[in-house]
Structures are given as structure tokens and as C-alpha cells.
Amino acid sequence: MKIEQIYTGCIAQAAYYIESNGEAAIFDPLREVQPYIDRAEKDNATIKYIFETHFHADFVSGHLDLAQKTGGKIVYGPTANPKFETIIAEDDQEFKVGNYTIKAIHTPGHTLESTTYLLIDETGKNHGIITGDTLFIGDVGRPDLAQAFTAELTQEKLASYLYDSLRNKIMPLDDNLIVYPSHGAGSACGKNMSKETTDTLGNQKATNYALRADMSKDEFIAELLDGLGLPPAYFPQNVMMNIEGYESLDDILEKSNKAFSPSEFKELAELTDAIILDVRHEDDYAKAHIPGSIFIGIQGNFAPWVGALIMDVKQPLLLVAPEGREEETITRLSRVGFDKAIGYLQGGINAWIAASFETDALESITPEQFAADYTNKNIVIDARKPGEFIAEHIPRALNIPLDFINNQLAEVPQNEKFYLHCAGGYRSVIMASILKSRGYHNMINVEKGIAGIRKTDIRLSNFVCPSELK
Numbered sequence: 001m002k003i004e005q006i007y008t009g010c011i012a013q014a015a016y017y018i019e020s021n022g023e024a025a026i027f028d029p030l031r032e033v034q035p036y037i038d039r040a041e042k043d044n045a046t047i048k049y050i051f052e053t054h055f056h057a058d059f060v061s062g063h064l065d066l067a068q069k070t071g072g073k074i075v076y077g078p079t080a081n082p083k084f085e086t087i088i089a090e091d092d093q094e095f096k097v098g099n100y101t102i103k104a105i106h107t108p109g110h111t112l113e114s115t116t117y118l119l120i121d122e123t124g125k126n127h128g129i130i131t132g133d134t135l136f137i138g139d140v141g142r143p144d145l146a147q148a149f150t151a152e153l154t155q156e157k158l159a160s161y162l163y164d165s166l167r168n169k170i171m172p173l174d175d176n177l178i179v180y181p182s183h184g185a186g187s188a189c190g191k192n193m194s195k196e197t198t199d200t201l202g203n204q205k206a207t208n209y210a211l212r213a214d215m216s217k218d219e220f221i222a223e224l225l226d227g228l229g230l231p232p233a234y235f236p237q238n239v240m241m242n243i244e245g246y247e248s249l250d251d252i253l254e255k256s257n258k259a260f261s262p263s264e265f266k267e268l269a270e271l272t273d274a275i276i277l278d279v280r281h282e283d284d285y286a287k288a289h290i291p292g293s294i295f296i297g298i299q300g301n302f303a304p305w306v307g308a309l310i311m312d313v314k315q316p317l318l319l320v321a322p323e324g325r326e327e328e329t330i331t332r333l334s335r336v337g338f339d340k341a342i343g344y345l346q347g348g349i350n351a352w353i354a355a356s357f358e359t360d361a362l363e364s365i366t367p368e369q370f371a372a373d374y375t376n377k378n379i380v381i382d383a384r385k386p387g388e389f390i391a392e393h394i395p396r397a398l399n400i401p402l403d404f405i406n407n408q409l410a411e412v413p414q415n416e417k418f419y420l421h422c423a424g425g426y427r428s429v430i431m432a433s434i435l436k437s438r439g440y441h442n443m444i445n446v447e448k449g450i451a452g453i454r455k456t457d458i459r460l461s462n463f464v465c466p467s468e469l470k
Helices: 034-042 063-070 155-170 202-207 217-225 237-243 250-257 262-270 282-287 300-308 326-335 346-354 366-374 388-391 425-438 448-452
Strands: 003-008 013-021 023-027 047-052 073-076 094-097 098-107 114-120 126-131 177-182 275-280 317-320 341-345 380-383 420-421 444-447
Touching: 003 034, 003 425, 013 034, 013 094, 013 177, 023 034, 023 094, 034 063, 047 063, 047 094, 063 073, 073 317, 098 346, 177 202, 250 326, 250 341, 262 317, 262 346, 262 388, 275 300, 282 425, 300 326, 300 425, 300 444, 317 326, 326 341, 341 346, 366 448, 420 425, 420 448, 425 444, 425 448, 444 448
Parallel strands: 023 047, 047 073, 126 177, 275 317, 317 341, 380 420, 420 444
Antiparallel strands: 003 013, 013 023, 094 098, 098 114, 114 126
């Protein structure tokens, strides 16, 4: 069977392309749809269907633009009720794509309309399942997203639905089927996803905690909900965009891909409520940046961090980007619904400096310098996730995960000097930029994070003692 996984690492998302006998289908497309059109044209194929596994929360799908440009029909599973023309599939309804058959299997739980698509090849043999966020490699989808839109739903009720979907719809299928999920490691749509992006269903039955044959429904619900943090704030906003519709990406690029001179950029920053978003490398930001700007580097998990930390997709943005990557920045922002970029600084930070406008810097030191200066009386803030912190950390360090800086701001010292680090140097600079924008200038960033500190003579802890929790 001709199926291609189109994986986008920065948001840990997988779209799928299938083609047979001049007809093609796309599953869960990203916002920028031209690559799918180009792929179909390479096969001299017409995109017949655009299948959606559910209303995505972590990105804005490209279904509307792709349908408008190709004439392909959008397909959702049972109970979906979008505000645009679509085919609402019935449970077990079949669709023909050339000589292939696509069967819609309603698998509610992650969301109510969640649907798995069974892929049947030209001989009638079951090949695989495109599972969306119902089943991942090593995990299953979180069951707390749809409750934001339906008062009667609880995460426990959705988890119960998911248990039934997995046991009654997925696990009875053949072990040799290939599982094609929508996400891999790094996505916030689950909590324990593998770095692998496909597997056999049989191996998942053997290794995925959520598919244990002897697991009761109560045990499943308890394990699924254990350690499940709050979803990022932008998730429900993306869901609504996917349900109600959105502006074409072509229009967004035409409106936002505008260059402003340093004087124009400065005036816009002063006269609007725009956030200056600096997407360069963290080392470049540390050396010189516009005062008050927020750093989220495009080379990391850029779009998810923008969504998690800026939160409001309607927030206007002014961009400081590496030269030649301005359009890429706007596109990647739009993947998660941030369509309000005003434009970018022409010539970047060098033009700003040449115009004699004020800059700020972030004090940063090497891991070796940190090791030479460090004593157990120093205040150290670790910006990593709790699981990373528990596994290995500097004794008596304070864990404030970057995700929760807005909630834990009161724990940050206002007057005492403190050191700040993460795993490799990316998240700590993001946190430092947020703190500096709020008037905190008493931090020292440790470059390379725990990866660099591990190579010094500082002895790390791998447990949390009571004194470290104070």
C-alpha cells in the first residue's frame, strides 16, 4: 500500500498521504498545504478526500485551505459538527481512494468525534490504522480536552469512553496492522509517547501500558489521569479555529510578511500592544536584544512554546528573526493559530544597533564558570520539567518548569542573585527573557544547562529530599 508519513518534528505531528490509481487522500494536514498539493501532482493524482481524525487542539489544520485549493472533500467522524461544508462519516462507513478502501471507525475518548481510519489495500487486505490521538506509540491521547466545550463531560467520562474504544474497536484488530498515530514524543497530547512514529498493533498490545489485556476500566482511568498536567492555554483556541474556520494562510502571509525599519518597528512597539518576539538563537539573544522582548528560538520547539507561554492566539506580535527566516517564522506561528504578526524588523538586531537604539543583554556563563562559582548557598532555578528534575538535578535547586513560570512567578527571588538553567540552554533563556520583561534582572544564565553541568565536578542528585521542597 502506498502511504507516506509526513512528519513535522517541531510540533511532533504526523500527516499522511496515500495514493492509488490517480486518486489521493491527506490525513490531518498542517496549515501550509502546498507540500501536499505538490506531492499529489508528482503522482499525477487528484486529492479526493481530506480526512480529519478529530478537531485538533495543538495545531490549526490545513483542511479548509486544502479543500479550497484542490476540491477535496473534508471528512470528519461521527458527532462532529463543524461550521463549514464537510462529510460526517458514519461508524464503519467506507470511502474509496483509487483501489484502496478507507473505513471510518468511531473511537471516542480523546474527543467525542475522534475517529480511527482503517486502511484496506487493493487486494482487500487490512494494512494499517491511522489513529489520530486515540492511540500513540507507547501511549494514548489525553482525555481532558473536550471537557472544555461540553459541561456534562469530565475527564473521567472521556477516559471511560477511550477505554471502551480501545478494547472494543482497536484491540480486536489484527496484530500485524501498522499503527500510524498523529503525534510522537514531545507532543502535549499525551504524556509518555515513544520517539518511534509507527509500530505494529501487536507490539503495542504487548508494550503499551494502556492496552494491557488484564486492565480494568477503573485501573485504566486511574493510570491515564495520573500525572496529567493542565493542557496548554492555546489548545481550546486551536480547537475553535478548527471547528469554526480561519483566515487563509496565503492572506496571513500577505498581511504579516512586512519589513519595518528600526524607526518604524520602534514606533509600532510603543504605539501598539504587540509583544516583540525574538526567534534567533539563544546565544545571539543573550548577547544583544531589544529591551522587553521575549525570546523563543525558532530552532527549538518553537510553536508549542509560543502557544504555551504567550497563550492568546490573538496577541499581536512584532518579530525579530534571523535574516531569510521571516516567512518561515510567520508560517510556524500560524500552525498554532498565532495569525496576528504585524511584521518583522528589517535587517534584524544589527540594524537596530546601527540605528543607535537601546539594547539589553543576558548575563550568561559557561558550565565551568558556574562550577567554579557554585556553593550550596547559591540560589539555583531549574527550568526543566518535574520528571527531568527528579531524575537528576543540582542539590537544593528550585524547580520552576518553564511551562509554569506564569503561575510560579512569586517563587522567583526579586532582589537576590540566582542562577538559571535547563537541559541544554534553550528553555532557560526563554524563562530569563520572560523574567527580564517583568523587571527581573538578577539572574545568571548557565549555558548548555544540565548537559554541560554534568561534565563538571558538581555532584548531581537523583532524588528529591524534603529540604529541596522548601
